[in-house]
Amino acid sequence: MATESFQIENDVRERAPVPAGNTAVEAALNRRYEAGFVTDIESESLPPGLDEDVVREISARKGEPEWMTQWRLQAYHHWLTMAPPHWAKLAIAPIDFQAISYFSRPKNQPKSLDEVDPKLLETYDKLGVPLHERAKLAGVAVDAVFDSVSVGTTFRKELAEKGIVFCSMSEAIREHPELVRQYLGSVVPVGDNYFAALNSAVFSDGSFVFIPKGVRCPMELSTYFRINAGHTGQFERTLIIAEAGASVSYLEGCTAPMRDENQLHAAVVELVALDDASIKYSTVQNWYPGDENGVGGIYNFVTKRGDCRGARSKISWTQVETGSAITWKYPSCVLRGDDSSGEFYSVALTHHRQQADTGTKMIHIGRNTKSKIVSKGISAGRGQNTYRGLVKVEKGADGARNHTQCDSLLIGKQCGAHTFPYIEVKHPGAIVEHEATTSKISEDQLFYCRSRGIGEEDAVSMIVDGFCKQVFKELPMEFAVEAKKLLEVSLEGAVG
Amino acid sequence: MLKIDNLHVRVAGKEILKGLSLEAKAGEVHAIMGPNGAGKSTLGNVLAGREGYEVTAGSVTYNGQDLLALEPEERAAAGVFLAFQYPVEIPGVNNTYFLRAALNAQRKQRGEAELDSMQFLKLVREKLAVLHLKDELLHRAVNEGFSGGEKKRNEIFQLALLEPKLAILDETDSGLDIDALKMVADGVNAMRDPARAFLVITHYQRLLDYIVPDFVHVLADGRIVESGDKTLAHKLEEHGYAWIAGRKLAGAA
Numbered sequence: 001m002a003t004e005s006f007q008i009e010n011d012v013r014e015r016a017p018v019p020a021g022n023t024a025v026e027a028a029l030n031r032r033y034e035a036g037f038v039t040d041i042e043s044e045s046l047p048p049g050l051d052e053d054v055v056r057e058i059s060a061r062k063g064e065p066e067w068m069t070q071w072r073l074q075a076y077h078h079w080l081t082m083a084p085p086h087w088a089k090l091a092i093a094p095i096d097f098q099a100i101s102y103f104s105r106p107k108n109q110p111k112s113l114d115e116v117d118p119k120l121l122e123t124y125d126k127l128g129v130p131l132h133e134r135a136k137l138a139g140v141a142v143d144a145v146f147d148s149v150s151v152g153t154t155f156r157k158e159l160a161e162k163g164i165v166f167c168s169m170s171e172a173i174r175e176h177p178e179l180v181r182q183y184l185g186s187v188v189p190v191g192d193n194y195f196a197a198l199n200s201a202v203f204s205d206g207s208f209v210f211i212p213k214g215v216r217c218p219m220e221l222s223t224y225f226r227i228n229a230g231h232t233g234q235f236e237r238t239l240i241i242a243e244a245g246a247s248v249s250y251l252e253g254c255t256a257p258m259r260d261e262n263q264l265h266a267a268v269v270e271l272v273a274l275d276d277a278s279i280k281y282s283t284v285q286n287w288y289p290g291d292e293n294g295v296g297g298i299y300n301f302v303t304k305r306g307d308c309r310g311a312r313s314k315i316s317w318t319q320v321e322t323g324s325a326i327t328w329k330y331p332s333c334v335l336r337g338d339d340s341s342g343e344f345y346s347v348a349l350t351h352h353r354q355q356a357d358t359g360t361k362m363i364h365i366g367r368n369t370k371s372k373i374v375s376k377g378i379s380a381g382r383g384q385n386t387y388r389g390l391v392k393v394e395k396g397a398d399g400a401r402n403h404t405q406c407d408s409l410l411i412g413k414q415c416g417a418h419t420f421p422y423i424e425v426k427h428p429g430a431i432v433e434h435e436a437t438t439s440k441i442s443e444d445q446l447f448y449c450r451s452r453g454i455g456e457e458d459a460v461s462m463i464v465d466g467f468c469k470q471v472f473k474e475l476p477m478e479f480a481v482e483a484k485k486l487l488e489v490s491l492e493g494a495v496g
Numbered sequence: 497m498l499k500i501d502n503l504h505v506r507v508a509g510k511e512i513l514k515g516l517s518l519e520a521k522a523g524e525v526h527a528i529m530g531p532n533g534a535g536k537s538t539l540g541n542v543l544a545g546r547e548g549y550e551v552t553a554g555s556v557t558y559n560g561q562d563l564l565a566l567e568p569e570e571r572a573a574a575g576v577f578l579a580f581q582y583p584v585e586i587p588g589v590n591n592t593y594f595l596r597a598a599l600n601a602q603r604k605q606r607g608e609a610e611l612d613s614m615q616f617l618k619l620v621r622e623k624l625a626v627l628h629l630k631d632e633l634l635h636r637a638v639n640e641g642f643s644g645g646e647k648k649r650n651e652i653f654q655l656a657l658l659e660p661k662l663a664i665l666d667e668t669d670s671g672l673d674i675d676a677l678k679m680v681a682d683g684v685n686a687m688r689d690p691a692r693a694f695l696v697i698t699h700y701q702r703l704l705d706y707i708v709p710d711f712v713h714v715l716a717d718g719r720i721v722e723s724g725d726k727t728l729a730h731k732l733e734e735h736g737y738a739w740i741a742g743r744k745l746a747g748a749a
Binding site for chain 2: 442443444445447448449450451452453454455456458462463465466467468469470
């Protein structure tokens with residue numbers, strides 16, 4: 001089992017001066033919320049702090065069975081023995097895990113979508129995630145997670161007719177315990193890494209998807225995550241299972257209001273693909289990135305891993321990461337089944353003081369396994385962008401092939417791009433290719449566009465969009481449009 | 497339409513244009529010839545507004561406006577077009593998309609309605625037909641992986657589509673074989689119009705066999721040293737640029 005760590009990292013450890021305001025996680029208890037876009041909904045939160053009782057309390061409030069409580073406690077005790085990882089090229093102030101509230105949910109728990117607080121629905125509307133009519137028009141089934149709790153899943157009935165389960169993780173624990181027990185933690189074990197262990201102990205909700213044998217999911221499934229309440233961490237847990245011959249495309253979007261504190265987001269996503277199954281997982285991550293001086297913003301520590309357990313199975317990750325103050329994320333594929341394949345397409349943008357250390361791991365175990373990595377990093381302002389990837393070919397992986405393409409684009413003179421590709425090959429016949437480029441938006445390109453009438457900012461957007469094209473074309477249409485707009489907004493003021 | 501008066505330009509601290517004056521009226525084709533290093537490309541870049549070119553003296557008036565006060569994109573919207581000697585590649589940006597963005601940005605700046613996809617494609621087809629071009633270049637990224645000839649053809653296609661009032665061709669003939677040269681020249685000739693002026697910057701006379709100019713100017717050492725009709729180009733071809741230098745010296749003496 002691959003764990004979320006990379007070897008030989010000591011040389012990349014770096015500690016930069018901590019920007020003012022990052023200690024806010026510790027001291028933010030009495031702080032007034034920044035206006036931004038906070039939804040005024042009564043919520044029920046646990047006081048800040050984490051101990052065994054808090055873990056039990058979360059489990060109790062969610063009405064979980066004893067086996068789930070024990071699972072969480074096991075994770076919690078494992079977490080206590082671990083230390084936060086330091087190998088990433090990220091300058092992070094120490095996080096005080098006792099200053100965070102581990103559970104927050106809207107007070108009036110809805111029983112169905114019609115009972116959901118109208119203010120909550122309004123929020124999703126503002127975010128462009130209409131739960132009702134527009135969702136139907138768009139043909140996307142949406143599960144929306146607000147703070148810690150899933151607030152409603154559209155299209156449930158239509159999906160159920162095909163035997164597809166798409167619900168919140170809490171419901172899955174209640175209604176499909178046998179599936180949850182079988183698969184939860186089977187890809188990312190409780191002690192996998194520091195943040196995964198924390199998530200396993202305190203996760204509050206997330207999405208659960210089960211596609212039965214031979215079923216092609218007839219629509220895109222989608223989750224929208226939003227952190228609303230202050231001083232809360234969000235720890236969602238997503239599990240997607242595609243049985244033999246099944247296929248599904250899943251989209252995830254994330255936003256958070258502006259706050260001058262740093263908020264913690266530590267999610268775990270597990271994908272399981274059995275024989276001939278395929279899972280496509282797309283993310284557009286736009287958590288609040290902090291302001292231009294590096295105050296506030298989400299700390300995004302995410303463990304995403306897919307297990308190509310069956311022969312000829314396929315898992316494809318596509319991510320567009322424009323938000324968060326800190327991004328630490330390596331969506332990976334364990335290519336266990338013979339002839340299985342994994343893909344990773346990524347656009348990561350860092351502007352102002354944002355830092356991203358992101359990439360993927362492709363673990364080739366089965367025979368004739370294939371993997372493809374396309375990573376596009378964009379740095380602007382004082383942004384620091386690191387690609388970190390591991391391609392590992394095990395002894396038995398006859399005929400393994402990997403192709404990695406890793407491109408960086410720099411805008412301005414104070415940003416940085418870094419590439420750390422790790423390659424471990426234990427099979428003599430493996431073919432592993434790595435291509436990397438670093439380029440700047442050239443004066444010549446800008447002048448060429450401007451001389452044709454295109455203004456400077458539009459020209460930059462256009463050049464960046466072209467740079468990201470290979471990744472954008474992997475996204476479903478409406479997400480590609482959104483991703484493009486996000487990049488434009490995120491790059492405002494990057495030139496001139 | 498265009499009046500350049502005593503223009504002095506420095507590039508990286510070095511004076512390249514040293515008092516260049518030139519006038520062009522709508523409908524005229526002016527050829528600017530000269531040896532390497534005379535300042536031909538500098539002239540094109542200064543007119544289009546590239547950064548790094550410092551105007552130390554003189555003026556450029558375009559349709560009564562101070563051209564040098566405008567940003568490059570404003571000059572484009574006002575009808576100035578530079579066909580680049582070395583068009584740059586913009587990977588991943590579709591050529592058709594780029595052209596539509598350019599045309600609509602200009603139209604917007606001029607207060608005209610933007611064209612939707614259908615209107616734009618109709619215009620593209622018209623222009624392709626006029627220039628006898630195929631549309632294969634339109635589906636590729638801007639200049640990406642284009643041959644030298646394809647890049648120049650693409651410049652001429654942009655010229656046709658954007659319909660500028662003042663078109664500056666910077667050594668559009670360089671690196672072209674004879675067939676490509678003819679194709680480019682045919683495109684330019686199809687665009688000749690009583691409302692449009694051309695500055696054709698070239699090193700060699702051969703382009704002027706196909707694009708017959710109304711006036712020929714010799715640019716040497718940062719100034720126009722000789723002006724005449726198309727026969728001047730033939731004299732240059734015959735005697736070489738040394739001939740001009742010799743006449744200049746004789747004149748100075």
